[in-house]
Amino acid sequence: CTKNLDQVSPNSVVQTNFWKTDADFMSGLAATYKVFHDVNNGYFGVRGIETTNGRGDDFFIRNDVKDLYQLSTFTNNATTGTPGSLFTGFYTAIFRANQIIENAPLSALPDASKKQYIAEAQFLRGLNYYYLAMNFGSVPIITKVPVERADYFASQSPETAVWAQAVSDLQAAAAGLPVAYSANMVGRATKGAAIGFLGKAYVYQKNWAEAEKAFKQLALPSGVAQSPYAYDLMPNFEDNFVKTGDNNAESLFEIQNQNVGGSQPWAGENANESLGVTTAQEFAPTEVAGWFEVSPTDKVFNEFQKEKAVGGDLDPRMYATLVWDYPGATYYNRPFTDFKLVFGYKSMVRKYQNWREANEGIYISEINEKALRYADILLLYAETLTMQGRPAEAYPLVNRVRARAKLAALATGLGAPQMLAELQHQRMLEFFREGQRFYDLKRWGLLAQEIKNSDKVGREFFTAKNAYFPIPQGELNTNPNIKQNADW
C-alpha cells in the first residue's frame, strides 16, 4: 500500500508535462489574454470599466458598491477593494505571460512558433505594465516566474522604469507580431496594436518624438492608414459600440466578449464562466431591470452641445453616447419619457449598451470593449504634432475625426494651444466611457481643475494624490519589501 501514498491529481496536467506543444502555448495565451476580461480583476471587466471611468469628471457612480462610490467620490484609500482587484489582475497576466516567455525557448517547437508566442506574451506583459504605470505609478517589475518563496516578495521600481519595461516589451512585440491573422484567429495581438500602444506609452511619457515615430508607422499625414495596415474610421461612430461592430476596421485591439463557455458571467475561471460581460446590465436603468449603477454628469452632457454638426443638429456622437429627453428619443424600444432620471443628472448612457433591444436580456452583453481605436491614434498623432509646435500638420488628422462626427472642417490658423484645446474637447466627446478621460486629464495636468469645475459628486474631495491609486493594502499586508506611494 505504500505506493498509494504517491497520489497525483487526476484532474489536471502536471506542470512538468506542460509547455510542450503548440496547443499548450495557445492555451497559455488564452489564459493570459482573458485576465483583461475577468469580471473582478479585469481592466476591461465590469469592475475595471467602472473603476477607470468612475473617477472622470464625466461620470457618477452611486453608493451601491461602496468601493466604487468611494473611488468615484475620491474618498477611497488603500483598503478600497476595486483597485486592488485590478492590481491583482495585472500581475496575474504578468505571471502568466512570464510562464510563456520562459517556457517557449525550452520547448522543441519551430523557431517561428516560439517567436510568435514570445512576442504575443510580451505584448500582453507590456500592456499590463502600461496600465500599471498609468494607474499605480511606481510598482514592482517582475519578468521571471518565482522559483522559491523568497521570490514572491518583489520591490518597487520607479514609474519611469515601469514605463521603460512597457516600452521594451511593446517594442519586442511590434517586432515579432504579424500585421493580421486569419479569420479564425482574429482578436490576437497584432503588430499594429503593439505600435499603437507603444505610441500611447510615449505620449504618457511626453516623449513626443518617439510617439510621432510610432504613429507614423500606422497613419499617413493625411490620416489614411499607412500600408500594410488597413485601419480606418468606421462610417458611423456608433458602429464601434454595437455587437455587429466587433473586430472592425477601426479597431487595433479589443477585448473579446461573447456568451460562450458556461452560462455564469460571475463564475470565475472555470467551465461555468460565460465570456460575456455584465457591464451593460450594471449600467442599464431600472425600468428595463438594469442596476442603474452609473450616470453621465451634466458636464459631459453640456460639452456635447457646444458645437453643432453641419446642418444644425447635435453631434451624432452625442446620440450614440447618451440619451436624454429629446423629441423622439427612444431607449430600449421605449420612449425616453418612460424613464426616470434618479440621480438629478439629465442623461443616461447609450454607448456600449444594447439599447436597441427591449432590455439587457440575460445580463450578458457581447459587445467587445475597444481597447485601442484608430480614432485614438489619429487624435494622439495630432496631439503629438501639436505638442512639437506643428499644429498645422494636425489638421488633416483632426478633421478626419470631426468629419465622421459631421462637424465642419476646423477653421485654419489655430495655434498650438488652441489646437490642443480642440483636441481635448474632441477626446472628451469621442472617448466617453472608454477609460480615457481621467488619464487624459492627468497627463494634461488638468485633473484638479476639470474635476473641481464639474458637477461630479465628491469633486470637493479630489486632491493631487488621487491621480494614482494607492498600493493596495493587500500588497502592503503581504509584501514587506513594498512601500505605499507618496501622498497615500
Next chain:
Amino acid sequence: QAITVKGKITDASGTGLPGVTVLLKGTSVGTATDVGGNYALAVPNAATGVLLFSFVGYKAQEAAIGGRSTVGASLAPDTEALGEVVVVGYGTQRRQDVTGAIASVKAEDLRTQGSNTVQKSLQGRVAGVQIESAGGDPGSGVRILVRGAGSLNNNNPLYIVDGVQVDNINNLNPTDIASLDILKDASAAAIYGSRAANGVVLITTKGGKKGENRIDVGGYVGAQQIAHKIKVLNASEWAGVSNAAHDNAGLPRLDIAKSPETLGAGTDWQKEIYRVAPMQNYTAAASGGGDNFTYSLSGAYLDQQGIVKQTDYNRWNLRLKTDFTKGRFRVGETVILTKEYWRGMAGGWGGQGGNPVGSALKMIPVFGVYAPDAVGGYGGAYGPVVNVANPVAQLNLESPETNSNAAIINAFAEVSLFKGLKYRFNVGYTNTFGAYNDYTAPYALGDAKGQNALFNNADADLFQNRSQMNYFLQEHTLNYSTVVGKHSINALAGYTYQNTKYEILSGSKSGMPTGIQQLDAGITNIASGGNAYQSALLSYLGRLVYSYDDRYVITGTFRRDGSSRFGPAYKYGNFPSIALAWNVANEQFFKSALGVVSNFKLRGSYGILGNQEINDYRYIPLIASNTNYVIGQDQHLWSGAIQTTFATPNIKWETSKTFDVGTDLGFFDNKLNLTLDYFVRRNSDVLLQVPIPLTTGASGSPPYVNAGQITNKGIEAGLAYNHKVGDFTYQVTGTFTAINNNVDFLGTGTQQIFGGQPTHHGASATVTQAGGPIGAFYLIKTDGIFNSQDEVNAHSRDGKLIQPSAKPGDVRFVDANGDGQIDQNDRQYCGSPTPNFTYGFGTNMGWKNFDLSLFFQGTQGNKIYNGAREDLEGMNLEFNYSPATLNAWTPDNHTNFPRAVINDPNLNSQTSDRFLENGSYLRLRTLQLGYTLSKNLLTSAKISACRFYVSFDNLFTITQYTGFNPDLGRYNAGSPGGGILDRGVDFPHVAYPLARNSLLGVQVSF
C-alpha cells in the same frame, strides 16, 4: 468428608453467568462457571467450607456450604468499584484505568427526542466541547469544537462510528447510540495520530444483550415555529424613512414612496415565508442474544419540515449489529444504511437579498407577493431600488433537492491466539452517494404585469450533480493483556491503511418545458463537469497501559502516519504521547477519608497529535484548465490552461502538542462526581494558506505553508449529583468550559488574515493575527453623532477634516492610526467570537411514575457582528429598514441614531463597531415531562414498559443579541478554516432562523 458441590450462579435477572470464579475460601481450590453459569467443585469438607464467588463487574459474594450439595447465588452488579467501561481507540478501558481526558455520554443521557441529530442533544453537556448549531434548517448539523479552535483549516473532530471513520454523524438515528466518548487530550486521542488534533468522537451503536429479547418502538409528532423574528418597517413607515433619506440627499423621492399615508402595512415578507412546521419520527428496534450470539436491529424514519415554507428533510435509517462467538473466534459487524432527502431553499438569485430569509428582511413591503399575469406568477421589486428578490418566489420557483444514500459497514474477526493475546482484523467501508437537483422555473419578477422586472429568467434551468465518496479501511491489531499479581499490562500494536476516493459529475441545461426536470429536455446553456480526488493514509500504532495495584497507571501511545497529501520527504509524521494516573483513593493512607471522598484520581498527560486536513495534491504544480477566452471573427471559445497557483513541495504535518492535568473526584459514595481538567493545547506548524503578495500573480489561492502557532488554554469541569429521597429521585448535572484562544505567531509576523463578511458588500469584520484570538473582531470604532457642523469641523487633524463628507447627524468615527482619514487601517480590536466560557446545567427528576428533565445551556463573553443591522439600519440604499431608523437624527431631534441619507456619503453604515453586539445567552434548551404507565397495567398487555412524554426545545433564550439567534448557525465547511474565520459574524444572506419545537411522544418496550 469430601463432596462435590454444584450450583448455578446468575445475575439479578436469573440468567446464568459464565466465567464466575468459585473459590473455597482460604484455599487454592477453585473453578469457574461454564457458559450456563453452572459449576461443580470438589471440596474436602462440606460442613465448614465457605465458597467465594467473584466476577468482574459484580459484587463478590460468600456462601457457607453448610453441608449442602447445591449452592447457588445471584450476583449483584458492582457499580461503584468497577465504574463504567470507557471506549478508547481500538478497545475499551475501565474508567479507573483511564489516564486521559475522556468525556462519556451514555444513551440514557441522550434525551434526544427533540433533536434530529445526535450532536445537538450534546450541546452544553460535555465539558470542553463547544457545540454550535449550523443553522435552523431541517437536517442541518452543528460545529463541534473540542477544546477550542486550534487550526485555521479544519477544526472538525474525527468521528469514528463502531470503528469506521465518517465525515459527520448528522445522519445517525440518535436512539441507535449506546455511548459517545469524546477523546479530548493527547493521551486519549494519540492512538488516532494524524487526524486527532481536533479531538476524537467515538460512537458505539447499541448492541444486543445476552439473554434479552426485546422490542422497542417509539414515536413522536411535533410542531416547530420560528423562535425570534427580526422587526422591520411596514410599507407606510418605510416610505416615510425613504423619503427623508432622499430629501436629505437632495434626490427625487421614489415613486412608490410618494404617499406614505396611503400605503398601509403592505406585505409582511417574513410572515409570507415562515410557517408552523410539523415533524414526526418513528423508531423500532429489536435486540437480544444467546450465549454466543447477540444482535440488534433497528429502523427509524424522521420527517421534519422546515419553518421556512417548502424546506423539508426526511431520513430513513436501518442498522444491524451482530456479534458471534465460537471457541476462540469472534466475528461481528455493524451495517448502517441511511437515506436522506433535503429540500433546501434558493441561495440567492444574484441580487442583494441573499436567500429567502435574507430577502424577506430587505424586501420593501410596498411590493406585492403575486402577479398572476407575470411569467412565473410572482411579483417583485421594480423601479430604482436595490435588486432584492421576492423571497416567496425564490422558495417556490427554485427547488434545490438533495438525496443522499450512505452505507457505513464495519466487520471484524477476532481470534484468541493464547491466553491474553488477541488478533483482530477489521474492515471498514463507507459509501456515500449524493444526488443534487436544482430546478428553476422561468420568471419575471416585477410589477403586476411582470414588467420592469429586476429578476428575469427566460428559460427553465436545471443543474444536477452526482457524487460518490468511498472510504476503505483495513486494520490489523494485536492486543495483549495480562495480570500478574498486582501488575496489570495491556498492550496494543497495529497497522492500518485507509483510502478515500471522491468523484463528482455534474451537468446543466436550460430551456426545459415548464415542469420537466430532466436534462434531456433542455436545449440551451449545456454544461457539464466532473473531478475526482483520492487520498491515502498508512499507519503503525501501539499502546501500552501498565497499572500497578489499581493505584498507578501509565499509558504510552505511539502512532506513525504516512499521508499522500505531503511531498515525498514529508509524508510521515510521528505522534507519541505519555500519561500517568494515580488513584489516590485506592491508597492505604486514604482509606479513612473514604466515607466522604469515595473516588479520587489524579491524571496528567502530554502528547503530540497531527492535522493533515488540507486539499489533496498541493505539493505538485498543476495546470489549471478552463482559463478560457474568446477568439476568431466568429468569436468562438478559446480554451485556456496555465499554472495559476504555486505548489508547496515542502509542507509537513501540522502538530498539536497537548498538556493536560485533571482529577476525577467522587463524594458520598459517588453520589457527587466532579471532573476537572486544565489543558494547554499548542498547535504549531499550522497549515495555512498564508496570503502572498498580489504581485506574484497567484495570490488567489496561496500555497500552504507551515506558518504559525495557536494556543488554546482552558479549564473544564463536569459535575453530577444523584440523590434519592423516598419516591423522589433527582440528578443535577453541570458543565463549565473556559478557553482562551490565542494566535502566537502567524506567517511573516505581521500576517493578517481577513474573514467574516457580514453583508453583500460589507468589509470583512474579523482579523486573525498574532497576539489575538482566531477571527477576532477588528472594527472601525464609532464615537457618537455629530450634532453640528462645528463638531464636524472640530474632528480634524493638522487643519484637515478627518471626515470631510460628514454633515450634522452623521457618525463620528475614530481615526485610530492618526493619519487624518478613516479607512480600514483604523480598525481596532473590539472583541472575540470565542466565549469567555460556555456552560450547561440541568436536572433529571423522577417522582413515582413522572419524570421531568430540564436543560439549560449558554455562552458568556462572546461578541457577534450583526450583519442584518448593517443593512437594515443603513438607509443608504433602497430596501427595507429597521424600526430603529424611525428614530434617526434630524436637526430638530438629536438622537444617537445617524440621519437618513441615501448614498450615505459619510459611510455611516460601513462595517464598524456600531453593529457589534454582546453574544452571550442563556437558553432553556430542553424541557421534557414524561409519564410511565405502571407495571401492573402493562403486564396483562405483555408490555414491559410504556412512557408518554411532552418535550419542548428552545423554549426561551435570554440574550441581548438582536439577530435571529445568538447560536449563529453560520457554517461553511468549504471556506478556509471550515468557516472558523466567520464564526461570530451573522450574515443573514445565508441564515436559517432557529425553531422552537414542541413534541408529543411515546416509547414502548415489549
